[in-house]
Amino acid sequence: MKKQVYAAALTTAMLGTLLAGCGGGGGTEGAGSNSGGTAGTAGGEKVTLKMMHLWPDGSNSAQNKLVKQIIDDYQAANPKVTIQTEVLENEQYKNKLKVLSASNNLPDVGFTWAAGFLEPYIKGNMFTPLDDLLKGDLNGKFVSGTTEAYAIDGKTYALPVELNIVPVYYNKEIFKKYNLTPPATLEELKTVIKTLTDNGVTPVALGGKDAWTSSFWYMYLAERIGGAGLLDKSIASGTFTDPGLIQAGRTMQELVDLKAFQKGFNGLSNDEAKSEFMNEKAAMYAMGTWEVPNYTTNPDVPQAFKDKIGFFKFPTVEGGKGTVNNWVGGPGVGLFVSEKSKVKEEAKKFVSYFVQKWGENSVTKAGIIPATKVDTAAVQLPPMFTELLSELNKADKVTLYVDVQMKPGASEEHHNLVQALAGKALTPEEFAKKQEEALKAGK
Amino acid sequence: MHKVMSNPKMIALYVLPSLLLILGIIYVPIILTGYYGLMQWDGVSPMTFIGLENYKTLLQDAAFGNSMLHSFLFAVLSTLSLSVYMLIALVLSGQIKGANLLRKIYLIPMLLSSVAIAQLWLKIYHPSSGILNSFLEALGVEETPDWLADPDIVLTALFVPILWQYAGFYILIYYAALKNIPSSLIEAARIDGANSLQIALRIKLPLAAEVIKVTVVLAVVGSLKYFDLIYVMTDGGPNGASEVMASYMYSKAFRSFDFGYASAIGFFLLIVCLVMTWGIRRLTATKDTIEYS
Numbered sequence A: 001m002k003k004q005v006y007a008a009a010l011t012t013a014m015l016g017t018l019l020a021g022c023g024g025g026g027g028t029e030g031a032g033s034n035s036g037g038t039a040g041t042a043g044g045e046k047v048t049l050k051m052m053h054l055w056p057d058g059s060n061s062a063q064n065k066l067v068k069q070i071i072d073d074y075q076a077a078n079p080k081v082t083i084q085t086e087v088l089e090n091e092q093y094k095n096k097l098k099v100l101s102a103s104n105n106l107p108d109v110g111f112t113w114a115a116g117f118l119e120p121y122i123k124g125n126m127f128t129p130l131d132d133l134l135k136g137d138l139n140g141k142f143v144s145g146t147t148e149a150y151a152i153d154g155k156t157y158a159l160p161v162e163l164n165i166v167p168v169y170y171n172k173e174i175f176k177k178y179n180l181t182p183p184a185t186l187e188e189l190k191t192v193i194k195t196l197t198d199n200g201v202t203p204v205a206l207g208g209k210d211a212w213t214s215s216f217w218y219m220y221l222a223e224r225i226g227g228a229g230l231l232d233k234s235i236a237s238g239t240f241t242d243p244g245l246i247q248a249g250r251t252m253q254e255l256v257d258l259k260a261f262q263k264g265f266n267g268l269s270n271d272e273a274k275s276e277f278m279n280e281k282a283a284m285y286a287m288g289t290w291e292v293p294n295y296t297t298n299p300d301v302p303q304a305f306k307d308k309i310g311f312f313k314f315p316t317v318e319g320g321k322g323t324v325n326n327w328v329g330g331p332g333v334g335l336f337v338s339e340k341s342k343v344k345e346e347a348k349k350f351v352s353y354f355v356q357k358w359g360e361n362s363v364t365k366a367g368i369i370p371a372t373k374v375d376t377a378a379v380q381l382p383p384m385f386t387e388l389l390s391e392l393n394k395a396d397k398v399t400l401y402v403d404v405q406m407k408p409g410a411s412e413e414h415h416n417l418v419q420a421l422a423g424k425a426l427t428p429e430e431f432a433k434k435q436e437e438a439l440k441a442g443k
Numbered sequence B: 001m002h003k004v005m006s007n008p009k010m011i012a013l014y015v016l017p018s019l020l021l022i023l024g025i026i027y028v029p030i031i032l033t034g035y036y037g038l039m040q041w042d043g044v045s046p047m048t049f050i051g052l053e054n055y056k057t058l059l060q061d062a063a064f065g066n067s068m069l070h071s072f073l074f075a076v077l078s079t080l081s082l083s084v085y086m087l088i089a090l091v092l093s094g095q096i097k098g099a100n101l102l103r104k105i106y107l108i109p110m111l112l113s114s115v116a117i118a119q120l121w122l123k124i125y126h127p128s129s130g131i132l133n134s135f136l137e138a139l140g141v142e143e144t145p146d147w148l149a150d151p152d153i154v155l156t157a158l159f160v161p162i163l164w165q166y167a168g169f170y171i172l173i174y175y176a177a178l179k180n181i182p183s184s185l186i187e188a189a190r191i192d193g194a195n196s197l198q199i200a201l202r203i204k205l206p207l208a209a210e211v212i213k214v215t216v217v218l219a220v221v222g223s224l225k226y227f228d229l230i231y232v233m234t235d236g237g238p239n240g241a242s243e244v245m246a247s248y249m250y251s252k253a254f255r256s257f258d259f260g261y262a263s264a265i266g267f268f269l270l271i272v273c274l275v276m277t278w279g280i281r282r283l284t285a286t287k288d289t290i291e292y293s
Helices: A002-042 A063-075 A090-102 A117-122 A129-133 A173-176 A186-198 A211-224 A230-237 A244-256 A270-278 A289-295 A303-308 A344-366 A383-394 A410-422 A428-440 B001-004 B007-036 B051-061 B063-091 B099-111 B114-125 B131-138 B154-180 B181-192 B196-207 B209-224 B228-233 B245-255 B259-283
Strands: A046-051 A081-087 A109-112 A163-165 A168-171 A202-204 A283-285 A310-311 A326-331 A333-339 A395-398
Touching: A002 A211, A046 A090, A046 A344, A063 A081, A063 B131, A081 A344, A081 B154, A090 A109, A090 A283, A090 B245, A109 A117, A109 A344, A117 A410, A129 A344, A163 A289, A163 A383, A186 A202, A186 A244, A211 A230, A211 A244, A211 A283, A211 A326, A211 A410, A230 A244, A244 A410, A244 A428, A270 A283, A283 B051, A289 A303, A289 A383, A303 A310, A333 A344, A410 A428, A410 B245, B001 B007, B007 B259, B051 B259, B063 B154, B063 B196, B063 B245, B099 B154, B114 B131, B114 B154, B114 B228, B154 B196, B154 B209, B154 B228, B181 B196, B196 B209, B209 B259, B228 B245, B245 B259
Parallel strands: A046 A081, A046 A109, A202 A283, A326 A395
Antiparallel strands: A109 A333, A163 A326, A168 A283, A168 A310
C-alpha cells in the first residue's frame, strides 16, 4: 500500500513537471508577442527589434564592428528601442533563414541576397515591400541599378548595403620582373599568360571548387564577346544559344589549355587560391572588391605586399561587342523587414537609418563599397579605393552575377556546368545546351 | 518496488518519456520526410502536392543515378576492405611484438573528427604543394595528377582517407571478437597439430561470424549514407564526379532550394538502407548458433 502511494506521488510529480514545462513555455511566448504587439501600436513604449546578420567577429570583424556601432548609435538616439542581434556565418545563415521562414519565425530585420535567392521568400510572402522608404528618406541615395536587383514585380523587398565589382588584381612586382604590362586585350592577356608559364609562375589564382569564381571568367568573356547585356537577356528569355555564349566557353577552355589557372584549380577552394596570390606564387586574381581591404587597409597584411598589388579591368576581346567599361558585379546582401513582424514600422525606420549610416561609414571604417552614393572628395581613402570608385562611376553597365540572376536550381546547375567546362569535361556547345535546359526547367 | 515495475501502467509511464522523444526526434521526421517527398516545395513558399512526381524524376535523374552508383561502389569497396581489417586484427591478436602499440596506431584516425581528417588530406592532395605530388615529382613524374580535380580519380582519392578513417573502428571490433575466443580452444587445436592458418580459418573466423555480419551491415549502411568528408573535401565536384546520395540530397535541399525533391531522395535512401540491411541479414542467416563449450 505504501509503495502504491509512493508510485502515485511520483506519477503526479512527473506529470506535474511535464505540464509545468509546457505551460511555462506557452506563457512566456504569449507574453513576448503581447509586449511586441502593444509596443508597435502604441509607439511610446519599449520596442525590441530582432536582427540577424552574417558578419561574425573574426572572419568579418570590420563589418561586425560597423554593425555594432550603428546599433549602439541608434539605441542611444532612440532609448525606447532595443536591438537584439544574432550572428551566423554565411552558409549557416542561409540555412537558418530558410528554417526560420518555414516556421514563420523570421527576425524583424535581416539580410537577404538578390534576385534568384529572394524569389521564393517573396512568393511565400515573407518580406515586406520597402518602396515607401525608397520614395521617402532614401530617395536618390542609392547608386542606380543596385536596388533593382531586389525588386520583383515592381516592388523592392530589400535595400542593399554593399556594391561590388570584379577587377583583376595583379602583382606589379611579378609583372615588372618579366617586363609585362596589364593586358588590355585578350591577345595581350594570352601573351602575359605564356610569358608567366614559361617562367614557371602561375598566371592566375583560381579556386574552381567554389565554381562561382570560375563563373567570373566565363561571365566576363561572354560579355566582352557577345556585348553588354547578353547574359541578362539570355537568362531572362531562358535561351542560351547566342554564338557569343558558346564562343566564351571556347575561349575559357583556350585559357585552360594555356595553363592560365593554377594546377588542379577545380579541386581547390577560393581560400586556397587566394593564398597562392597572397603568397605571391600567382600573378593575377579576379575577385570582387570585397578583397580590396586586404590590399589597402587590413592591418594583418604586410604593407610591402599591399604596395605590390594593382588592378586592371578585364581585357576586351578583338572583334567582340563588349567594352572595357562593362563590369561584372552587383549588390551583395540587402536588408529586409519581415512581413510578419509585429513592429514593422519601427523596423523600417531602423533599416532606413542603418542603410544611411552604413553608407557614410563603410568606406572609411570597413573598406567596403556601399550601395549608397559616396562623395569621394569628402573622405580620405586609399588610392586603390578611389580609383575603383571612380571606375564604378564611369561604368557603362554592371552585369549582375549570373548565378545570382538565375533561380536556385539553375544557379546550382550553372556552378556544376562551369566546373565541367573549365575541367574540359563538356564542350562549349554541350555547356550552352545544358545551361539552357536548366533555365527552361524553371527551378 | 517489484510491484510497481510489474504494473503495466507504471511500465507505460516510465517508458513513455523516452518513447515520446524517440518518436518525436526520429520517427515523426521520417514520416514527414516521406510526406514532403510528395510535394513540390522550395522550403519557404507554400507547398503543392504533386504525388509521386519527385520519385519519377528521381528515376530519370542521371545525376542522381551517378551519385547512387558512387555510393554503391563505395559500399562494395568498404565491405571488401573489411577482409583487410580482419587480417590485421588476426595478426594483432596473435602473439606479435608491439601489438599494443600497433593497435593504438590504427585507432588514432578514429579519434580525429572528419573535418580535421578532411583538412589533413586536402593538404596531402594539394596539386602543387601537397606531399603526395611532391613525392611523385621527386621520383621524376612530370605530369602529376590533380587528385581532387580530375573526375577520373577523384572518387578513388576520396575513398582512401575514408577507408583509412574507419580502419581503426573495424580492427578494434574484430580484435575484441577474436580476443573473446577462449584460449583453451586454440590451445587444444595447437596440440592437435593445427598451424596458425588453420586455426585462423577453422576456429577464429567461424567463431567471429556473428560480429562479421554486424560489421558488414555497418559498412554497407554507413557507406550508403556517407557524407561529411566528401562535403568538406570536394563538395561532390568537379561537376558531380564525387557526388554520393547524401551529398546530392544536401545540394538539392540547400543549394537548389528543392526541398521536396531532397526529401524524396532522403526517403529513397532510407528505403535502400532498410532493404540492404534486410538483404544482408537474409543472406547470412545461420540456423545453428555456435557456442563455446
